[in-house]
Each structure stands twice: as C-alpha cells, then as structure tokens.
Amino acid sequence: MDALANFFIENQDMIYIVILSIFLGIEVISHVPAILHTPLMSGANAIHGVVIIGAIIVMGHAKSDDYLALSLGFIAVVLGTLNVVGGFVVTNRMLEMFKKKK
Amino acid sequence: MRIWIKNQSFSLGFSHQTSVMSSFLLQLSYLIGSITFVVGLKKLSHPETARQGNLLAAAGMGLTILATVLFHEHNGERIGNIGLILVAMAIGTAIGWTMAMKVKMTGMPQMVSFFNGMGGACAGIISIVEYHSHPDGASGYLLVVFLGLIIGSISFSGSMIAYGKLDEKIKDFSAKWLTVLNLVMLFVILGILVTAVVSPLTFGPSVLWILLSLSLIYGVFFVMPIGGADMPVVISLLNSLTGMAAAFGGFLYDNQVMLTGGILVGSAGTILTVLMCKAMNRSLLNVIIGSFGGSGASGAKAAGDQTVKEISLTDTAILCSYASKVCIVPGYGLAVAQAQHICHDLEKQLEAKGVEVYYAIHPVAGRMPGHMNVLLAEADVPYPKLVEMEDANGMMSSTDVVIVVGANDVVNPSAEDDPGSPIYGMPVIKVWDAKNVIVMKRSMRSGYAGIENPLFFHAKTKMLFGDAKDTLQKLVGEVKMT
Numbered sequence: 001m002d003a004l005a006n007f008f009i010e011n012q013d014m015i016y017i018v019i020l021s022i023f024l025g026i027e028v029i030s031h032v033p034a035i036l037h038t039p040l041m042s043g044a045n046a047i048h049g050v051v052i053i054g055a056i057i058v059m060g061h062a063k064s065d066d067y068l069a070l071s072l073g074f075i076a077v078v079l080g081t082l083n084v085v086g087g088f089v090v091t092n093r094m095l096e097m098f099k100k101k102k
Numbered sequence: 103m104r105i106w107i108k109n110q111s112f113s114l115g116f117s118h119q120t121s122v123m124s125s126f127l128l129q130l131s132y133l134i135g136s137i138t139f140v141v142g143l144k145k146l147s148h149p150e151t152a153r154q155g156n157l158l159a160a161a162g163m164g165l166t167i168l169a170t171v172l173f174h175e176h177n178g179e180r181i182g183n184i185g186l187i188l189v190a191m192a193i194g195t196a197i198g199w200t201m202a203m204k205v206k207m208t209g210m211p212q213m214v215s216f217f218n219g220m221g222g223a224c225a226g227i228i229s230i231v232e233y234h235s236h237p238d239g240a241s242g243y244l245l246v247v248f249l250g251l252i253i254g255s256i257s258f259s260g261s262m263i264a265y266g267k268l269d270e271k272i273k274d275f276s277a278k279w280l281t282v283l284n285l286v287m288l289f290v291i292l293g294i295l296v297t298a299v300v301s302p303l304t305f306g307p308s309v310l311w312i313l314l315s316l317s318l319i320y321g322v323f324f325v326m327p328i329g330g331a332d333m334p335v336v337i338s339l340l341n342s343l344t345g346m347a348a349a350f351g352g353f354l355y356d357n358q359v360m361l362t363g364g365i366l367v368g369s370a371g372t373i374l375t376v377l378m379c380k381a382m383n384r385s386l387l388n389v390i391i392g393s394f395g396g397s398g399a400s401g402a403k404a405a406g407d408q409t410v411k412e413i414s415l416t417d418t419a420i421l422c423s424y425a426s427k428v429c430i431v432p433g434y435g436l437a438v439a440q441a442q443h444i445c446h447d448l449e450k451q452l453e454a455k456g457v458e459v460y461y462a463i464h465p466v467a468g469r470m471p472g473h474m475n476v477l478l479a480e481a482d483v484p485y486p487k488l489v490e491m492e493d494a495n496g497m498m499s500s501t502d503v504v505i506v507v508g509a510n511d512v513v514n515p516s517a518e519d520d521p522g523s524p525i526y527g528m529p530v531i532k533v534w535d536a537k538n539v540i541v542m543k544r545s546m547r548s549g550y551a552g553i554e555n556p557l558f559f560h561a562k563t564k565m566l567f568g569d570a571k572d573t574l575q576k577l578v579g580e581v582k583m584t
Contacts, residue, residue, distance in 0.1 A: 003240055003241035003242060004241060004242065006240075006242065007240070007241065007242025007243075007245070010242070011242070011353065014352070014353055014356070014358075014361060017358060017361050017362060017365070018349065018361065018365050021361070021362050021365035021366050021369065022365055022368070022369040023369075024140060024366060024369075025143075025365065025366045025367070025368065025369030025370035025371075025372075025373070026369050026370070026373050028140060028143050028144045028147070028366075028370060029143060029144075029146075029147050029370045029373055029374060030373060031147065032146075032147035032374075032377075033147075033149070033490075036146065036147055036148075036149060036152060036472060036475075037374065037377075037378070037465070037470070037472035038210065038211075038214075038470045038472035038473055038475075038476055039146065039152055039156070039472070039476065040143075040146050040147060040152075040370075040374065040472075041214060041337070041338055041341055041371070041374060041470070042210075042214045043142070043143065043146045043152075043155070043156050043159065044143065044146075044341060044342075044345070044366075044367045044370055044371055044374070045214050045217055045218050045221070045341050045344075045367075046156075046159065046160070046163070046217075047139050047142070047143065047159055047163070047345075047363050047366065047367050048218075048221050048341070048344045048345040048347075048348045048363060048364055048367040048368075049163065049217075049221050049348075050135075050139075050163065050166065050348055050359060050360050050363035050364065051221055051224050051225045051228070051344075051347065051348035051351050051360065051364070052167060052224065053166060053167065053170050053351075053355075053357060053359065053360050054224075054225070054228045054348075054351035054352075054354065054355060054357070054360060055224055055227070055228055056167070056170050056171060056174070056181065056187055057170065057174060057176070057181075057355055057357075058228055058231045058232070059183055059186065059187050059190070060171070060174065060180075060181030060182055060183055060184070060187065061176050061179065061181070061182065062182075062183060062231070064182075064183075066235075068231070068234055069231045069234065069235060070183070070186070072227050072230060072231050073183075073227075073231060074186060074189075074190050075190075075227060076223075076224045076227040076228055076231070077187055077190035077191060077194065077224075078190045078191075078193050078194040078197075079194065079220040079221070079223050079224040079227070080194065080220070080221065080224040081190065081191045081193070081194025081195055081198060082194045082197055082198040082201075082217060082220040083198075083217050083218070083220045083221035083224065084163055084167075084194075084198070085194060085195045085198035085199055085202070086197075086198035086199070086201055086202045086213070086216075086217040086220070087198075087202075087214075087217045087221075088156060088159070088160040088163070089198065089199055089202035089203065090202040090205065090210065090213050090214065090217070091146075091156045092153065092156055092157070092160075093202065093203070094210065094476050095152050095153040095156055096153065
C-alpha cells in the first residue's frame with residue numbers, strides 16, 4: 001500500500017496530465033462526422049506511434065555489451081517507425097482524395 | 103531567458119549550461135509536439151482541415167523524434183548508438199512508406215490494423231527491455247512496465263489477427279467455450295499482474311515471459327470469435343489500446359509527449375469505438391462477448407421457399423433514366439470491384455438526363471466506418487451527394503429507384519423486423535421504402551456477416567447479377583443509349 005501511495009505522490013503531475021488528456025481526447029473528437037471516421041482512426045493510429053520515443057530512449061541508453069537490449073531496441077525502433085511513417089502516409093493518402101474534389 | 107541561462111552558467115559552470123539548454127529545448131519540443139497532436143486531431147475531425155491536421159501532427163512527431171535523438175539525457179548521458187538508431191529508422195521508414203503507398207483503397211482498413219500492431223509490439227518490447235534492465239524495481243515501476251507489456255502484446259497479436267481476417271487470410275472461428283476461456287484468461291492475467299506487483303518474488307523473473315505469452319494468446323483469442331460486421335469496432339478498440347500502451351511508456355520515462363499522445367489516442371479511440379457501436383445500435387460488451395458470425399436460425403427458411411426476380415440491364419437503364427430521383431447504396435462490393443469511378447460515371451450520365459442522384463451512406467458500410475466516403479471521394483463524387491443514413495431514410499419514400507451496389511447487411515430488413523436475427527436492432531438503410539430496389543450482386547452469397555437477407559426476396563426488389571464494375575460499365579452504356 002505504501003508503495004502505491006508513494007507511486008501516486010511521486011507521479012502526481014503525470015496523473016494530472018493523464019486525467020486532463022482523457023477529457024481532452026473525448027472533447028476533441030466528439031463531434032466528428034461519420035465521413036471522417038476512417039481517416040481519424042488512421043490519424044490517431046499514427047499519433048500513438050509516439051511510442052517510438054520510448055524505443056529511442058531504450059536503444060540510446062543501452063550499454064554496448066547488452067546485446068538483448070540492443071537487438072530488441074533495434075527492432076522496437078524499426079516497428080515504431082513503421083507505425084509513425086506508415087500511419088501518417090496512409091492517412092494522408094486517404095485525405096488527399098477528399099481534397100481533390102474541392 | 104538568455105540572462106537566466108547566463109547566470110546559471112556563471113554559477114554552475116559550462117557543462118551544466120549545455121545540459122540546461124538541451125533539456126529546455128527537449129521539453130520545448132515535447133510541448134510543441136503535444137500541442138500539434140491535440141490541434142492535429144481536432145483538425146482531423148473537420149473535412150476542410152483534415153489534411154492539414156494530419157500534416158501538422160506528422161511535423162510535430164518529426165520534431166519530437168529529432169529532439170529526443172539530439173537532446174535526451176539520462177543521468178547526464180546523451181543518447182548513444184545513434185548510428186544504429188538511424189539505420190533502424192531508415193529501415194522502418196522505407197518499409198512503412200512503401201507499404202502505405204502501395205496499398206489499395208480496399209486494403210486501407212487492414213493497413214491501419216497492421217501499423218497499429220507494430221505500435222503495440224514496440225510498446226511491448228520496451229517493457230521487456232526495461233524489465234530486463236531493472237527486474238528489482240519498485241511496485242509502481244513494475245505495475246507500469248507490466249501494464250505496458252500486457253496491453254502492447256494484446257494490441258499486437260489482436261491487430262495481426264484483425265489484419266489477417268480483413269485480408270481474408272484467417273477465417274472466423276467462434277465457440278461458446280472460447281468466450282468463457284477468454285474471460286478466464288483475462289482474470290488469470292490480472293491475477294498474475296497483481297501478485298507480481300505486490301510481491302515480486304512469487305514468480306521470479308520468469309513472470310515477464312508468462313505475462314507476455316498469455317497476453318499474446320489472449321489477443322488472438324479475443325479477436326478470433328469477433329467476425330464480420332464488427333471488425334471496424336475491434337480495430338478502433340485495439341487502436342486505443344496501443345495508445346494506452348504508449349502512455350505507459352510515458353509514465354516509465356517521465357516523458358510528457360508520450361503520455362499526452364498516448365492518452366489522447368486512448369481516450370479519443372475509445373470514444374470513436376463507442377460512436378461506432380452506437381451506429382450499429384449495440385453495446386461494446388455485446389460486440390466483444392456476443393460473437394456474431396454464424397447464420398441466424400431464421401435465415402434459412404427465407405431461401406428455401408422464395409424466389410428472386412432478375413432484371414435485365416436494358417430494363418434497369420430505362421427504369422433509372424426515366425426516374426426523377428435515384429439513390430445509390432454502396433457497400434464493400436463496390437470497393438472490391440474498384441467500381442467507384444464507374445459509379446460516378448453512371449451518376450453523371452443520369453444527372454445529364456435530369457435525374458436527381460444521391461448516395462445513401464451507412465456509417466459502417468464497407469469494412470470500416472467512413473470507408474465508402476473515402477472511396478467515393480477518390481472518384482471525385484461531390485460531398486453534398488453523400489447523404490448520411492438518417493437523412494437518406496427520410497428521403498427514401500420519395501425515391502423512385504434504389505441501386506444497391508455490393509452492400510448487403512446494411513440494407514437487411516431483418517435488422518428491423520426479425521428479433522431472431524443477429525443484427526436485430528442495428529440501424530439500416532430502409533431501401534424497401536423506395537418505389538423500386540435493384541440489387542447488384544455477384545451471386546446469392548450472404549454478406550460478410552453471414553446472414554440471409556430477405557430484401558432479395560422482397561416484392562419491390564429485382565436482382566442484377568454480375569461483377570459490380572462490369573455491370574455498372576454496361577449500365578452506363580445502356581443509359582447513354584436510352
């Protein structure tokens with residue numbers, strides 16, 4: 001219990017960010033027309049590619065003799081980049097089609 | 103600000119100055135990145151600004167990645183292995199870019215699911231490496247690491263199954279026992295998680311691999327029984343799960359941009375999932391627990407004792423040309439046949455003859471919400487012609503001819519009047535309120551959800567069999583001659 005209480009106190013700021021971001025996420029997309037459901041899902045998909053930052057940190061601070069961390073980190077960076085690049089490019093391709101007819 | 107930095111350097115020495123500066127730049131980039139995610143997501147929900155929003159978020163992402171590589175420090179140490187990181191990013195970019203550019207419009211939903219799975223896998227791997235480096239962390243730390251691992255792994259394996267299913271590489275499989283097993287597995291995973299966090303010595307380091315394999319299996323079993331019409335909901339759900347997994351990474355590294363980005367997607371994705379469920383008039387729980395798939399008991403009788411009426415191309419052309427209002431209901435069949443351009447041709451031909459043409463769009467037609475909008479936009483069909491379901495239903499009674507192109511479940515009257523049907527209660531486009539219904543279909547096969555459609559045997563309905571693209575092409579020719 002003490003450990004959890006400590007965790008809460010130490011991470012207060014983060015917990016605030018979490019709560020506020022939840023409301024923000026709900027508010028930001030609650031009036032989206034059905035027309036944009038697919039591109040929006042795809043765009044959100046690209047944004048959670050931000051997990052790549054974690055992969056870079058893991059990789060960047062891995063010791064040079066820690067082959068497990070290095071190789072897994074390498075794979076994580078590749079996969080994270082796939083998520084980011086693929087996500088944004090697919091979304092852009094979908095939206096390009098909307099733009100043309102204007 | 104500059105004065106302040108100067109003072110710092112004066113009192114604390116040169117090395118600390120660069121440290122303050124780089125951490126300031128890092129935090130500033132993260133702040134800007136977070137803002138671009140919020141504003142980008144906001145812009146993505148309006149048709150005019152959507153593209154801009156996507157590019158903005160992408161730019162923000164680029165900035166945060168660059169800033170991390172350049173300025174991130176941990177206990178005074180800069181990011182190392184930069185060469186390897188750049189190689190990995192180059193590989194990821196090359197593969198991601200190629201896949202995203204090559205995929206056809208029909209394959210978009212699978213693609214999103216695939217990329218989503220990659221993000222989940224990335225989050226899972228981060229947790230594995232973290233645990234490997236600090237297996238004796240505090241409870242809070244372990245909780246975050248394990249949650250990231252569990253959610254990331256479920257999202258990965260689940261997305262891969264969803265990808266396989268949409269690509270028709272994996273068949274639906276559902277059974278009562280699987281639903282029960284899933285619930286049991288979920289409780290076992292949670293049980294192990296709680297035990298491992300409260301008393302880390304119970305399982306030893308192997309707990310990581312136990313949780314990993316259980317989560318991977320759970321992801322497979324979780325998506326396996328969910329079939330047909332529900333796949334969009336599942337992808338959206340998995341998308342928000344990956345968001346959460348990314349957010350746990352943010353907790354791990356005290357990294358605000360991962361936290362805001364991840365949580366934003368987590369909550370927005372959850373709302374999107376709920377909106378989709380609402381469009382089908384079902385609860386999320388019902389989608390997850392009550393597996394779809396099997397043909398309804400009430401379906402079989404319709405096929406036996408009723409016959410369908412066929413219509414010829416010429417008759418269809420005449421019927422449409424002399425109508426005053428024609429409605430086109432597109433479905434997945436249109437996407438498969440890549441017939442959106444010809445569909446637009448037909449619309450233009452009919453308009454030239456003074457016929458009013460509109461498209462009735464069911465929110466979950468195709469394999470993803472908005473799938474039809476994207477497809478028709480590709481063919482330059484103007485926005486105002488795309489009418490959403492509720493409005494279209496109001497216009498049905500004044501419509502002379504409805505042409506259903508490759509849609510099935512979204513125009514199934516069972517949803518309205520057959521309580522035994524698996525899709526009972528789902529809002530549908532009431533095409534039978536129009537004066538004539540022409541259904542373009544390849545064969546009498548049932549739709550993706552595997553349910554019989556009494557519409558085909560309806561008194562007002564006539565069938566026009568053949569490939570959607572081919573038939574539409576011929577129809578355009580016939581209309582020209584009429």
